[in-house]
Amino acid sequence: MAVTVDLSVSLDLIAAGEDQTREHPFGSRLGDAEQLHAWMFEHPDDNADELAAMTAPAAYVMGRHMFGPDRGEWDLDWTGWWGPEPPYHGPVFVVCSRPRESVEMDGGTTFHFVTDGVEAAVAQAVRAAGDGDVAIAGGPTTINAGLRAGLVDELRLHIAPITVGEGLRIFDGVGELSLRPLSSRTTPHVTHVTWRR
Amino acid sequence: MAVTVDLSVSLDLIAAGEDQTREHPFGSRLGDAEQLHAWMFEHPDDNADELAAMTAPAAYVMGRHMFGPDRGEWDLDWTGWWGPEPPYHGPVFVVCSRPRESVEMDGGTTFHFVTDGVEAAVAQAVRAAGDGDVAIAGGPTTINAGLRAGLVDELRLHIAPITVGEGLRIFDGVGELSLRPLSSRTTPHVTHVTWRR
Numbered sequence: 001m002a003v004t005v006d007l008s009v010s011l012d013l014i015a016a017g018e019d020q021t022r023e024h025p026f027g028s029r030l031g032d033a034e035q036l037h038a039w040m041f042e043h044p045d046d047n048a049d050e051l052a053a054m055t056a057p058a059a060y061v062m063g064r065h066m067f068g069p070d071r072g073e074w075d076l077d078w079t080g081w082w083g084p085e086p087p088y089h090g091p092v093f094v095v096c097s098r099p100r101e102s103v104e105m106d107g108g109t110t111f112h113f114v115t116d117g118v119e120a121a122v123a124q125a126v127r128a129a130g131d132g133d134v135a136i137a138g139g140p141t142t143i144n145a146g147l148r149a150g151l152v153d154e155l156r157l158h159i160a161p162i163t164v165g166e167g168l169r170i171f172d173g174v175g176e177l178s179l180r181p182l183s184s185r186t187t188p189h190v191t192h193v194t195w196r197r
Numbered sequence: 198m199a200v201t202v203d204l205s206v207s208l209d210l211i212a213a214g215e216d217q218t219r220e221h222p223f224g225s226r227l228g229d230a231e232q233l234h235a236w237m238f239e240h241p242d243d244n245a246d247e248l249a250a251m252t253a254p255a256a257y258v259m260g261r262h263m264f265g266p267d268r269g270e271w272d273l274d275w276t277g278w279w280g281p282e283p284p285y286h287g288p289v290f291v292v293c294s295r296p297r298e299s300v301e302m303d304g305g306t307t308f309h310f311v312t313d314g315v316e317a318a319v320a321q322a323v324r325a326a327g328d329g330d331v332a333i334a335g336g337p338t339t340i341n342a343g344l345r346a347g348l349v350d351e352l353r354l355h356i357a358p359i360t361v362g363e364g365l366r367i368f369d370g371v372g373e374l375s376l377r378p379l380s381s382r383t384t385p386h387v388t389h390v391t392w393r394r
Contacts, residue, residue, distance in 0.1 A: 171360050176362070
C-alpha cells in the first residue's frame with residue numbers, strides 16, 4: 001500500500017489559480033487549464049502508462065476546492081465537476097470544513113466528506129483501500145498539506161512546458177522535504193518526474 | 198550555435214538565497230549549497246554526461262552575484278570564487294553595473310565585464326564563441342533575464358530532491374514562456390530535465 005500523488009503543474013510549479021469559480025475551476029488565469037492537462041486529454045496514447053497509474057488507486061483523497069467551487073454553504077445539488085459518473089470508481093474522501101452526507105455516484109464513485117483534516121481523510125482512505133493504493137488527487141493545497149504531514153510515499157509531477165506566473169504551487173509551505181529521485185520520462189508535451197519518500 | 202543554461206535547483210526551484218556573502222555564496226539558508234550540488238561534486242560518475250555538457254560551451258555569461266559577493270565598489274583583488282584557474286577555460290562575460298578591466302586567469306579563462314545588460318553580454322559571448330555554444334552560467338536572476346529576453350535555446354535543470362523554502366527561483370518574472378520538453382534522466386541523487394525553445 002502506498003499513498004501517491006499525481007499533479008499536473010506548469011514549469012513554475014503552479015497547479016491552479018486562487019480565484020476558482022464554477023466557470024473557471026482552475027482560476028481565471030488558467031481558464032480550464034487545458035495547457036496543463038493537454039498531455040492527458042489531447043495526447044493520451046503518448047502518456048498511457050502515466051494515465052493508467054493515475055487511475056489505479058483503490059481510494060482517493062481530495063480537497064474541498066477540487067470537489068467544487070467554494071460557496072460557503074454546501075450546494076447539495078453539487079456533486080463534483082465530473083458529471084454523473086466520475087473517473088474514480090471508488091471511495092473519494094473530500095477534506096472540508098462542513099459536514100455533508102456521503103454521495104453515491106454512478107460507476108462506483110462515492111464521495112465522503114471528512115471534517116477533521118487531511119491526515120484523517122488519508123487514514124480513512126487507507127482503510128477503505130485495503131491492499132490498494134491511495135491517491136491524494138489534489139488540489140495543490142491539499143497535496144502540500146499531505147507532504148507537510150509526511151503522508152506521501154510517491155510524488156509524480158507531470159510538468160507542462162509553460163509558465164503560468166501566479167497561482168497555487170506545489171511545495172509551498174511544506175517545510176524541509178527530502179525525497180529520493182525515482183524516475184523520469186519525457187514525451188512530446190510533458191515531462192513526468194517521480195520521487196519517493 | 199546554441200545558448201544553453203544549466204542550473205541546479207531544489208524541488209521548489211530555488212537556486213540561491215538572497216543574502217549572499219563571501220562566507221555563504223549561495224546565501225545563509227543554502228550555506229554552501231552542497232545539497233543542491235551533491236550530484237555534481239559527490240557523484241560525478243553517475244552524472245558524467247550532464248557534467249560534460251556543462252563545460253562544453255566556448256563562452257559564458259554570468260551575473261554579478263555569481264562572480265562575487267556584492268560590495269558596492271569593485272574589490273579589484275576579487276577574481277571570482279574559483280581560485281587561480283576557474284573551470285571555464287574560455288571567455289566569461291560578467292553582467293554588472295560598474296566597469297572593470299578584463300581579468301585573465303590561468304587555464305584560458307578571462308573575465309570580461311559588461312555594463313549594458315544580459316542581451317549585450319550574450320551577444321558578445323556569441324561573437325567570442327565562434328561556432329561553439331554559449332552558456333548563461335547563472336545565477337538565477339541572470340538566467341531569468343535571459344529567459345525573459347528569449348535568449349535561451351536550451352534549458353537544463355538539475356533538480357535536487359530537497360525543498361529550500363525561500364530564495365531566488367528559476368522562472369520568477371520570466372513572463373509567458375512556452376518551451377518544448379526534450380529529455381529527462383534520473384540518477385540516484387538528481388533529476389536532469391531539458392527543454393528547448
